[in-house]
Amino acid sequence: MQRRHLLLTALVAAPLAGLPLTAGAQAWPTRPIKLVVPFAPGGTTDIVARTVAEKIGASLGQTVVVENKAGGGGIIGADAVAKSAPDGYTLSMATVSTTAANPAINPKIPYNTITDFVPIINIAATPNVIAVHPSFPARNYKDFVAVLKKSPGRYSFASSGTGTIQHLQMELFKSLTGAFVTHIPYRGAGPALNDTVAGQVQMMFDNLPSSLPFIKDNRLIPIVVSAPQRLAVLPDVPTFKEVGLEPVNRMAYYGLLAPKGTPQAVVDKIHAATKAALEDADVRKRIEATGSLIVGNTPEQFAAQIKAEFEVYKKVVVQQKLALD
Known part of the structure; x- marks a missing residue:
């Protein structure tokens, strides 16, 4: 009899035990x-x-x-x-x-x-974009790569931090082109972008939304973008795929x-x-x-x-x- 009573108690309690979770999920958020x-x-x-x-x-x-x-x-x-x-x-x-x-x-x-x-x-x-400060001696992709190869280590690029997509995609770009640029990591895209716009760093591999206002104001010069095709907002800027770097086109x-x-x-x-x-x-x-x-x-x-x-x-x-x- 005691065993049967315990079993009935368990059966009754089981659905009740689930009620707080269900009710909580239904009430969320409070x-x-x-x-x-x-x-x-x-x-x-x-x-x-x-x-x-x-x-x-x-x-x-x-x-x-x-x-x-x-x-x-x-x-x-x-x-x-x-x-x-x-x-x-x-x-x-x-x-x-x-x-x-x-x-x-x-x-x-x-x-x-x-x-x-x-x-x-x-x-x-x-999309992502490589953009340079207006003082950089190049305005298009071909000249950009030529400048970097001519002066390895002279220029630096900013990223939102070590190990971020901006860092790894730029490192992949470097390995595929044979160019050498020094990495300057920041605590986010905002501070990295501020220093690039100010000319303290010569270039940045950035997500387009944060760089675009400065590109429109001619405070940054876009060089190449990662996108499925050329962007309506940057019709004259080639994609990485166009310049032969499809692995970077992400x-x-x-x-x-x-x-x-x-x-x-x-x-x-x-x-x-x-x-x-x-x-x-x-x-x-x-x-x-x-x-x-x-x-x-x-x-x-x-x-x-x-x-x-x-x-x-x-x-x-x-x-x-x-x-x-």
Whole structure:
């Protein structure tokens, strides 16, 4: 009789034990959500995050607060999110740097890019550009390469940090062309861009959205872009594929990640809110005006994209024998 009583008690308690989780997922969110940008303000990651944050918050009924947490080429901010409670209240802006390039080159990275996050959505794909300060003695790709080869080590390039996509793509460019340029890493694209515009560094491999305003003002000169085809905003600038460097012709991505263990119901809500934000005409206009392409894929598609990109950069690191300084 006692055994039967215990069994009945367990059967009754089992569904009740699940109710708080279900109710919690249904009620979520009940407080503001933090969206961590793992780079300093002013870069493309920051631009995309702030463009969608307000609309995502409006759909969810809570404020989405953008927090910049720079350092380590994006590692510090990404790791902070990986170690956060999996409750949907702390999200990360995912970039190629934090999910593929940096993990590929840094064996001591404190998180596993494949297993420590739940991919939610890829918001946008963004072209990259090599741009130089107007004082640089070249205005086109052919002359650019000739100048670098003539004076190896004389010029420097800025990046958003060691191991970022800007760093690895420029290193790949160097290895394929035989040019030598000194790497100057910064704590984000914003500070790197500021010093390039100021002429303290001669060039930068940057995401187009953050550099484009300075290109339009003739404060930076675009040399070559990574994009499927020439861009409407830069019709006279060739792609890396056009100049014979197809391996470098890779676009950046900007998406959302949550810590592993985040309930699927919460992930679905964030995904739906982000999709709604990307359907807003003003948001689309602001993102597309930077030269970026709206993506808005599924969590499964974004997970496959991250894995594929990681494999590409891992291969680059091995083939080009790249290592952290």
